[in-house]
Amino acid sequence: MNWISNVVRPKIRSFLNRRESPENLWIKCPETGQLVFFKDVESNHFVIPSSNYHMRMGATARLKSIFDDSTWEEIAVPSVAADPLKFRDERRYADRLKDARTKTGMADAVKVGAGTLDGLPVVVGVQDFDFMGGSLGMAAGEAVVAGLETAVKRGTPFIMFAASGGARMQEGILSLMQLPRTTVAVEMLRDAGKPYIVVLTNPTTGGVTASYAMLGDVHIAEPGALIGFAGPRVIEQTIREKLPEGFQKSEYLRDHGMVDMVVHRHELRPTLASLCRILMRQPSAPPHAIALPPPAVVEAPAAPA
Structure with a gap:
């Protein structure tokens, strides 16, 4: 019992x-x-x-936080070969891609949208670290190029939110070719005289830092973001010296001239809107009208009998 x-x-x-x-x-x-x-x-x-x-902030949440009324038009990206090298390590690359797409709901690491920011038309690209570490492959490179070309055609600024561990090793040299391709697309936007603003988020490293992430007219970083080419541990092992406190963090890079400003996420949207208006030589947005309460109805005192 x-x-x-x-x-x-x-x-x-x-x-x-x-x-x-x-x-x-x-x-x-x-x-x-x-x-x-x-x-x-x-x-x-x-x-x-x-x-x-x-x-870390996902691509869809990021786009919602930037565009007016959280609405935007998604820019179509040209399709690429899913597994051009038939790569396999512990698992097949095709299986890794399938898992990443199921996890994030994205076709690849970069999502691009067009809409308005404080009433000003802009094109925004967002790199999602949850998709295979935000690695730069052929599809991600096509998305960045498509975003820059769309900004050129529509005559708008292009804002890029970078978050990546570097090039995608499963695509080999085809991944590395995205570095010069995106650089050429940035030059096209510059020739068109339109602003290119980069927001560096945690982390931004590797080939992305060696290409479009460091070619902006203005570089903004979120607080505490790790930004660099090789990681601090690799650098310490290479030079055999202890690195300074906060090395490669956004605040350190701002103090040493690599980043223009460090902006809290709550202040990011108004900061980007102001920069876009200044660089596009657009007047400031009119202040929103404040709805005043209806006037109170005051009854006249009754006449004495």
Whole structure:
């Protein structure tokens, strides 16, 4: 009887009372270790409220946060060969691509949209680190080039949100060829006299840093973002010296002239709007009209009898 009471019944009870809970209900802050409710972080543009740590932001969420009324037109990207080298390491490259597309809902690492920012037409490209580390392959390169060409045709600024671990090794030399291709597309936008603004997010490294991520007219970085070509650990092992505190972080790079400004995510949208208007020589947006309350109805006092 004890065995039934002490073992069987509690197991049945725990099984019946088990409740399903989402896996991402809580987020652990990488800086402080504090557990934060996911909905609070999501509503705060994926910034931890207590520590101001900037979490990674997906491409769709990023586009929603930039465009007016969270609406935009998605720019079509030319299709490319899915697995041109038939690459295989521990797994087939085709299987890795399939998993990444299922996980993110994206065709590849870069999504491009066109819309308005504070009433000014712009084209925006966003690199999503969740798609194979934001690696630059043929499809991602085509997306960046398509975004730049669209900005040239429509005569608008192009804003690029960079987040990448570098070139995609599964595509070999075809991946590395995206560095000069995107550079030529940036020059096309420059020849057209339109602004190119780069927002460097955490992390931006490798071949992306060696190409379009460092060719902007203005470079903005989010707080605490890792920005560089090779990682700090590789550099330390190569030069056999201890690197300065905060080396390759956005604040360090701003102080040493590699980045123009470090902007909190909450201030990013108005900052980009102001820069686009200045560089496009457009007048400032008119202030939004404030709806005044209807005048109060005051009844006249009754005449004395």
